[in-house]
Amino acid sequence: MGILPVAISADSPEESRNNLIQQAGLTYPLLSDGKAEAIRRYDLLSPGAGVDGRDIGGTAEFLVDTSGTIRWRDLNEAGPAAFMEAAKVVQ
Amino acid sequence: MTTKPWNWRLWAGFGVSVLALLVYAVLLQTTRSIFWGSLALFILAAAFLVSGLRRLFAQPQPHRGKVAGFLLTAVSVMIFAVFVWGVFLAAKYFPAAAHAPQVGQKAPEFITVDSHGRSVALAQLLTTSITDSSGVSRTPKGVLLIFYRGYW
Numbered sequence: 216m217g218i219l220p221v222a223i224s225a226d227s228p229e230e231s232r233n234n235l236i237q238q239a240g241l242t243y244p245l246l247s248d249g250k251a252e253a254i255r256r257y258d259l260l261s262p263g264a265g266v267d268g269r270d271i272g273g274t275a276e277f278l279v280d281t282s283g284t285i286r287w288r289d290l291n292e293a294g295p296a297a298f299m300e301a302a303k304v305v306q
Numbered sequence: 307m308t309t310k311p312w313n314w315r316l317w318a319g320f321g322v323s324v325l326a327l328l329v330y331a332v333l334l335q336t337t338r339s340i341f342w343g344s345l346a347l348f349i350l351a352a353a354f355l356v357s358g359l360r361r362l363f364a365q366p367q368p369h370r371g372k373v374a375g376f377l378l379t380a381v382s383v384m385i386f387a388v389f390v391w392g393v394f395l396a397a398k399y400f401p402a403a404a405h406a407p408q409v410g411q412k413a414p415e416f417i418t419v420d421s422h423g424r425s426v427a428l429a430q431l432l433t434t435s436i437t438d439s440s441g442v443s444r445t446p447k448g449v450l451l452i453f454y455r456g457y458w
Contacts, residue, residue: 217444217446217447217448218446218447218448218449218450219431219434219446219448219449219450220449220450220452221431221449221450221451221452222452222453222454223418223451223452223453223454224453224454224455224456224457225456226456226457228419228420228421228422228423230456230457231421231456232421234457235457236421244420244421244426244431245420245421246418246419246420246426247418247419247420247421248416248418249419252416252417253414253416253417253418254453256414256415256416257403257406257407257414257451257453258403258404258405258406258407259403259406259453261398261455264398264455265455265456266457271455271456272453272454272455272456273403273453273455274453274454274455275403275406275453276450276451276452276453277407277413277450277451277453278448278449278450278451279413279428279432279448279449279450279451280447280448281432281445281446281447281448283412283413283428283429283432284410284411284412284413285407285408285409285410285411285412285413286409286448287409288406288407288408288409290403290406305447305448306447
């Protein structure tokens with residue numbers, strides 16, 4: 216369907232590689248938002264909630280179309296079926 | 307043999323408390339509004355407990371039954387306390403995101419670093435070329451930003 220998934224967390228690039236890319240074999244981009252700046256802009260901050268006390272982001276998904284507009288979002292409430300409906304919207 | 311008419315209400319109060327906590331724990335990952343369902347169940351449990359305790363006090367005799375009755379009530383109150391603690395934990399780990407960008411708004415720009423240390427901005431992702439299974443290269447119709455908690 217031509218949708219590029221990217222995963223964003225406050226993990227560093229090394230942590231993402233060691234945990235998910237190397238061990239789990241994930242192939243889509245894992246982006247590092249080390250200072251939780253993107254997380255803050257999307258209002259997803261869980262301050263100090265990381266295992267070592269770092270600021271991390273809560274789970275959420277945003278589908279962005281080619282014009283940069285958000286077409287669907289899930290603040291950890293909906294499931295995969297709702298996403299499939301939304302994916303059709305940007306086709 | 308004495309009958310104990312208060313018995314079932316206190317057990318019902320205890321049982322509904324356990325159910326309320328389980329429902330919250332199990333369904334919290336699915337929807338945050340399960341909080342209201344659990345709260346409603348706790349109110350029902352409280353009604354059973356109050357009603358059962360009233361009947362318990364109306365009994366003139368054996369205080370063995372009363373001890374059990376108080377124990378059931380105390381455990382139910384502790385279960386409710388665990389629920390309250392869980393609600394505070396949930397607020398910490400699942401932010402309410404009241405000001406998260408809405409559908410129809412522009413997705414806020416950001417710059418992140420990929421696993422090779424290269425800087426990646428949202429605008430770049432929207433113009434990245436992806437190759438599909440038949441080898442055709444094109445730009446994506448959309449980008450799905452998946453924010454996750456990370457592992458640290």
